[in-house]
Amino acid sequence: MLIQHTHTESKGVFFVQQEGAVLAELVYTQPSFDKIILEHTEVSEELKGQDVGYLLVETAVDYARKHHLKIIALCPFASAVFKKKPEYNDVVFEFQS
Numbered sequence: 001m002l003i004q005h006t007h008t009e010s011k012g013v014f015f016v017q018q019e020g021a022v023l024a025e026l027v028y029t030q031p032s033f034d035k036i037i038l039e040h041t042e043v044s045e046e047l048k049g050q051d052v053g054y055l056l057v058e059t060a061v062d063y064a065r066k067h068h069l070k071i072i073a074l075c076p077f078a079s080a081v082f083k084k085k086p087e088y089n090d091v092v093f094e095f096q097s
Helices: 052-066 074-086 086-091
Strands: 005-007 012-016 021-032 035-043 070-073
Touching: 012 052, 021 052, 035 052, 035 074, 052 070, 052 074, 052 086, 070 074, 074 086
Parallel strands: 035 070
Antiparallel strands: 005 012, 012 021, 021 035
């Protein structure tokens, strides 16, 4: 499955498109040069059960590693994935108290 990516200034999206229609997406913002905030994940009914949401999060993790970014997962789905996958901890932004 081909996951595409677009990024403009401080926003971006990882997405799956078929025949011109976006069937899945993970939307993020980039508030600073070293962080991205995963805001929303959506997968169409056509792709449900195919782990597309997980693939979108994995692609975001790979992107963060390649670009030396930390991730803040505000999206409930992405947050749940991070809790299940400790191998992604290297890109999780740790808030300082």
